Amino acid sequence: MPIPKQPFEPEREGPLRGVRVLDFSRLVAGNMLSLQLADFGAEVVKVETPSRGDTLRDWREAGISVHWKVYARNKKSITLNLKAPDAPGIILDLVPHFDVLIESFRFGYLERLGVGPETLLEKNPRLVIVRVSGFGQTGPYRQRPGFGTLVEAMSGFASRNGFEDREPVLPPLAMADMIAGLSGAMATVIAVRHVEKGGRGQVIDLSLLDSIFSILGPEAAIHKLSRRVRKRVGSASESTSPRNVYATKDGGWVAISASTQAMTERLFRAIGRDDLNLNPAFRTNAERIKRREEVDGIVGGWIGQRTLAEAVGFFEEAGVTAAPVYDIAQFLDDPHVKARGIVVEAPDREMGEVPMHAVVPRLSGSPGGLRNPAPAIGEHNEEIYARVGYSRERIQALAKEGVI
Numbered sequence: 001m002p003i004p005k006q007p008f009e010p011e012r013e014g015p016l017r018g019v020r021v022l023d024f025s026r027l028v029a030g031n032m033l034s035l036q037l038a039d040f041g042a043e044v045v046k047v048e049t050p051s052r053g054d055t056l057r058d059w060r061e062a063g064i065s066v067h068w069k070v071y072a073r074n075k076k077s078i079t080l081n082l083k084a085p086d087a088p089g090i091i092l093d094l095v096p097h098f099d100v101l102i103e104s105f106r107f108g109y110l111e112r113l114g115v116g117p118e119t120l121l122e123k124n125p126r127l128v129i130v131r132v133s134g135f136g137q138t139g140p141y142r143q144r145p146g147f148g149t150l151v152e153a154m155s156g157f158a159s160r161n162g163f164e165d166r167e168p169v170l171p172p173l174a175m176a177d178m179i180a181g182l183s184g185a186m187a188t189v190i191a192v193r194h195v196e197k198g199g200r201g202q203v204i205d206l207s208l209l210d211s212i213f214s215i216l217g218p219e220a221a222i223h224k225l226s227r228r229v230r231k232r233v234g235s236a237s238e239s240t241s242p243r244n245v246y247a248t249k250d251g252g253w254v255a256i257s258a259s260t261q262a263m264t265e266r267l268f269r270a271i272g273r274d275d276l277n278l279n280p281a282f283r284t285n286a287e288r289i290k291r292r293e294e295v296d297g298i299v300g301g302w303i304g305q306r307t308l309a310e311a312v313g314f315f316e317e318a319g320v321t322a323a324p325v326y327d328i329a330q331f332l333d334d335p336h337v338k339a340r341g342i343v344v345e346a347p348d349r350e351m352g353e354v355p356m357h358a359v360v361p362r363l364s365g366s367p368g369g370l371r372n373p374a375p376a377i378g379e380h381n382e383e384i385y386a387r388v389g390y391s392r393e394r395i396q397a398l399a400k401e402g403v404i
Helices: 027-039 066-071 087-097 109-113 117-123 148-154 175-196 208-214 219-226 261-270 285-290 292-303 308-318 328-333 335-340 381-388 392-400
Strands: 020-023 043-048 075-079 100-103 128-133 202-207 243-247 253-257 322-324 343-348 352-357
Touching: 020 027, 020 087, 027 043, 027 066, 027 075, 027 100, 027 128, 027 175, 066 352, 075 381, 087 109, 087 117, 087 381, 100 175, 117 128, 128 175, 148 175, 148 208, 175 202, 175 208, 202 208, 243 292, 253 308, 261 285, 261 308, 285 292, 308 322, 328 335, 381 392
Parallel strands: 020 043, 020 100, 043 075, 100 128, 128 202
Antiparallel strands: 243 253, 253 322, 343 352
């Protein structure tokens, strides 16, 4: 079964149809945020520099801006040179025509430009302003530049990720940005809903540091109770056992998370170790965590005598919560991934077809969808600036002067 084909449907409507978003952000967090809105029907207009566009375009593979193709789908593009004297006035001309403005500039940049939140809200009292930054708009670090790597380190995530006898491990992708983008999308919809119910526009202070810390669970509470700093435990867990990845005899890996007592008992019975369910040293989760390495040795020893296919098939038959550890090639080839359409292939001018994740989450009554491919730099200048009231002559003059 091949990867499902997904054509772009320009006339498709989504539940956020009518919501207009002006996106000044760069790189991942802001683009992830506006992607969620765009996928569900909002009109997202990226504001890019005339010469190079969004920095995300520079993230290339084999010379192709694959990140841009994925995270700028369903969006439009206009250009504006923010260093041009006309830029503040053009921004103020644009904002009355939009419901949301997203920015990820250094702290205070909009204010220095003369278009800070107070000025923007005077121009459009219903405007929702999303300010994406590494450390937020308050606090002593607010003026620091903040990429996701920095907050992945400072939040405590990296110190918990990896193995105790090795260096802390940063994620191999823009994880903090992705988390902030998802959190910011929810906040934006909430703020837009507030306006729809008669409220005023407002500022959303979206900090990457706050967002990633929020997913670390009860780390602070655990520290208060235990008075210790928890160490890295690799793929194991300090909350449940057995939970780890286990090598198979053919070089594969199986992930197991027996996070409930009933599942652990089922696992032990399946591998012929029902005696452990009666042994006080392994009967409870608390006792198993104390003997985590011994538990992993028992489970891993059984798995290590079997191939990946044998182990996964056995656990599936036994109803044990186990899964293979996939690389991207294996994931794309999985029949469930194909049947469900988790990855779809959309038409692309450079690649012929570009695989990308389908719209998530899946709504039964008001689903999102793919309407348009990622835009070229300034592809929608004439459309959007004409909406503001600029004549074709003025648009052409601004382009000639390098303003747009």
